[in-house]
Amino acid sequence: MAAPLALTDAEDPSFAELLALRPHLSLHAMDGLVMEEVPLARIAAEVGTPAWVYSAGALRRRARALKAALSGAGLAATIHFAMKCNDNLSVLKVLAAEGLGADVVSEGELRIARAAGIPGSAIVFSGVGKTATEIRHALEEDIFQINAESAEEIETISAIAVSLGRTARVALRVNPDVDAKTHAKITTGKSENKFGVHFDEAPAIYARMAALPGIAPVGIATHIGSQITAGMAAYRAAYARLAEMVRMLRAQGLPVERVDCGGGLGIPYRDEPAPTPESLAGAIRATLGDLDLPVMLEPGRWIAGPAGVLLAAVVLQKQGAAHRFVVVDAAMNDLVRPSMYEAWHGIVPLSAARAAAPLSPAEVVGPVCETGDTFARGRLLPHLAPGDAVAFLDAGAYGAVMSSTYNARPLAPEVLVDGARFAVVRERQTHDALLHGQRLPEWLVP
Numbered sequence: 001m002a003a004p005l006a007l008t009d010a011e012d013p014s015f016a017e018l019l020a021l022r023p024h025l026s027l028h029a030m031d032g033l034v035m036e037e038v039p040l041a042r043i044a045a046e047v048g049t050p051a052w053v054y055s056a057g058a059l060r061r062r063a064r065a066l067k068a069a070l071s072g073a074g075l076a077a078t079i080h081f082a083m084k085c086n087d088n089l090s091v092l093k094v095l096a097a098e099g100l101g102a103d104v105v106s107e108g109e110l111r112i113a114r115a116a117g118i119p120g121s122a123i124v125f126s127g128v129g130k131t132a133t134e135i136r137h138a139l140e141e142d143i144f145q146i147n148a149e150s151a152e153e154i155e156t157i158s159a160i161a162v163s164l165g166r167t168a169r170v171a172l173r174v175n176p177d178v179d180a181k182t183h184a185k186i187t188t189g190k191s192e193n194k195f196g197v198h199f200d201e202a203p204a205i206y207a208r209m210a211a212l213p214g215i216a217p218v219g220i221a222t223h224i225g226s227q228i229t230a231g232m233a234a235y236r237a238a239y240a241r242l243a244e245m246v247r248m249l250r251a252q253g254l255p256v257e258r259v260d261c262g263g264g265l266g267i268p269y270r271d272e273p274a275p276t277p278e279s280l281a282g283a284i285r286a287t288l289g290d291l292d293l294p295v296m297l298e299p300g301r302w303i304a305g306p307a308g309v310l311l312a313a314v315v316l317q318k319q320g321a322a323h324r325f326v327v328v329d330a331a332m333n334d335l336v337r338p339s340m341y342e343a344w345h346g347i348v349p350l351s352a353a354r355a356a357a358p359l360s361p362a363e364v365v366g367p368v369c370e371t372g373d374t375f376a377r378g379r380l381l382p383h384l385a386p387g388d389a390v391a392f393l394d395a396g397a398y399g400a401v402m403s404s405t406y407n408a409r410p411l412a413p414e415v416l417v418d419g420a421r422f423a424v425v426r427e428r429q430t431h432d433a434l435l436h437g438q439r440l441p442e443w444l445v446p
């Protein structure tokens, strides 16, 4: 994702190469691009575009692969899906049925997790600025663990827990000061980042947690960043520091029941090296394995990213002074990742005939009135006519959740595919809904 857009076209993977890595997608002569057993053109026709489409099969397969890697490494591990990357109720239901819990960062996410049937006992609450209301709500839901990120927050949690007559299970998020070598906007484990407590201060803060009423210290946590593809070195460095910390805390007679290893495992959007769940499990085993503690994981993107696409239709194709522009009906308000992080997303035509036609470079843009509303530059695509649909790949994580109604564009619907079935699992926002809640002050009403 940190890859610059300036790489030459020849380095981009072909449609076939992109699809080969995404087994829930395949291209058929008649049906075109198919997800599981459902032609995406059918969804585009029935539901309209833009639309998010998720593969239940891919979600299950990826959740299982992660579980198998962890148990294969001999780890006692629980997985808490980072629902900031996709908070769709049906997606959560699919993952909950696979035994995944949730990592939440707001009262809103906590409420959605509970609505999806995820028990409080499988929920961890992370975040650098939980409000008192959110902490109270989390304690009332008796969630598994709150990851505290500062000495200040610990005092607040203690006071609220005491006022409710409850005990908060709290892990301390430690900032290990390692560079995850990912995009600057999503690296979190360097000492200059806002996350967690400084490594050297952690033992004293942990001891304070043990001394405070209403708090049961249960362990330590870290999360060094997202879309980590540069190998396991940063993970190993961070987890080695956590192991050192656990030994230090134990030596002081402090209780440590578990370690939360965070999320961040990257995916190949274009041709990035793809770290495997096995290599992550191996890194955990090698660094934390001797401690004989259960571990927690908070993956988001690795599970949901490849499982989703954003469908869009071509509005028109126009020849500019310097480029061919393909203008689609999705925009930066839908999928913000390209404009926000210079992220590369595969773009595949739904029609097999189009996918097989001669390719030439195009700028793929949305209708929003900003030059930044650009999905791809110099992308090799066939001639595309108005109404032709395309799929933006790997849009299952940090896609719909980051969309907005900028330019008064209603939020796109979400669709779940499961085998030969599909269903709209979140309806398209209506234009009326955009006006909902707005009111005119009486002095503007004649």
Ligand code: LLP
Residues within 6 Å of the ligand: 082, 084, 085, 103, 126, 127, 186, 188, 223, 225, 226, 227, 228, 262, 263, 264, 265, 298, 299, 300, 301, 302, 337, 341, 397, 398
């Ligand atoms: N745990 C914590 C505490 C986190 O902050 C995050 C992500 C995760 C787990 C899950 O990370 P993942 O496994 O998904 O990498 N909007 C950006 C990504 C932001 C990630 C924020 N934190 C993007 O579109 O690339």
